[in-house]
Amino acid sequence: MGSRVSITPPGDFLLKRDVCSYGYFHLAPNHWSPESLTLTRVLSLSGGVLTMTIAQPDDKKGAALQLKCDRALSAGERREAKALVTRMLRLDDEGVAAFHRVDARWKKSGRARIFRSPTFFEDLVKTVTSCNVTWPSTVNMNRRLCEVVAPAFPSPEQLARKRAQTLRSRCGVGYRDVRLIQLAKMAVSGEIDAAWFEDSSNPDEVVHKALLKLPGIGPYAAGNMMQLLGRYGFLAIDTETIKHGREALGFEGTDREVEKQVRAHYEQFGEHRFRSYWIELWDRYEQKNGPAWTWPPKHKL
DNA sequence: GGTAGACCTGGACGC
């Protein structure tokens, strides 16, 4: 007999909109069902692995979330599950109103939350697997990491035990093999301390610099990790950003010139600049392709 | 500090 857990989200939270707000909702072990509007994923808790389905049956802002698990949970595991879901769905984001004051374009729709992973380490690995590849390769890498290493997504301990050759040949991560194992070993040894990165009392600039020192993390990945940590004052500039600068914002010139103009443009949003940029970009994707919650798992942006 | 080239995978394309 499985467990059911109920969570009361913030009054503006809408599951389908706030899960399908960043590409990670299509990366294993996440599975979004456009038919049932539910997110299913495998999680690892202290009592073992389980599969959980998250639904918002009333499909209205602020309506209760129902978590359905395929096995019974202890009281401690219920707390663990709630904490992981809270991180993924950003239920504890206290900056939504402040963001809408700075960028009122999204106040009516309520967009502000950007989906992420239940753990810092999963976000780190997903970010590395999204560098220097097209999206279908990122999808494949994450699927195979879950198939080959751990169904609930590899923990640092599980990944640190793997051989580079295994990751390369069976997970298709290519030259990222050594970097991923280095990151895992650093997380196991404590050299990468997730709690330190998550601690909002540490200054953004210090956290950003620390991210840039990690293997496989360059300017784009560090910017992306900053937003995944809830620090939105940094942009994550990639080829999509340059394309957006040209097509949506009308900037011209070389890539470098467009990047400069993009950076200058989003200055006005201060500590919220990534959200303003990302929601604008995502909104354009949805104008072309329909709401993200209708996209099939193999949807190409 | 700036830049060129290597690193891998998978998709598109031409034959």
Place this chain on the structure above:
DNA sequence: GCGTCCAGGTCTACC
């Protein structure tokens, strides 16, 4: 079916 080209961000060597 095969070979070639290209896109994608990080890292290193070099100027």
